[in-house]
Amino acid sequence: MNDTRDTALAPQQLTVDDLKQKVLQIRDLAEAETREVLQRDATKVMAVGAIALVAVVSIAYYLGSHRHRSAPGDMM
Secondary structure, eight states, X not given: OHHHHHHHHSOOOOOHXXXXXXXXXXXXXXXXXXXXXXXXXXXXXXXXXXXXXXXXXXXXXXXXXXXHHTOGGGOO
8 A cells, every 4th residue: 555655646757748748838939929929029119110101101201391480681
């Protein structure tokens, strides 16, 4: 009866195939996470670029309209 209890408490031995399967699972997980992060970063870059473009166009419009109103020859 002690033999059964000792066998149940003994740690399982890992095989090369077990380790290989675990490595493949970790690799697949890492690749999936990398793809997700790259996609998220690309989306952030696009959003920041669009906001920057809108800001530049707005500033250019403001400066152009301000300059046009303050031109000395346009006073009527």
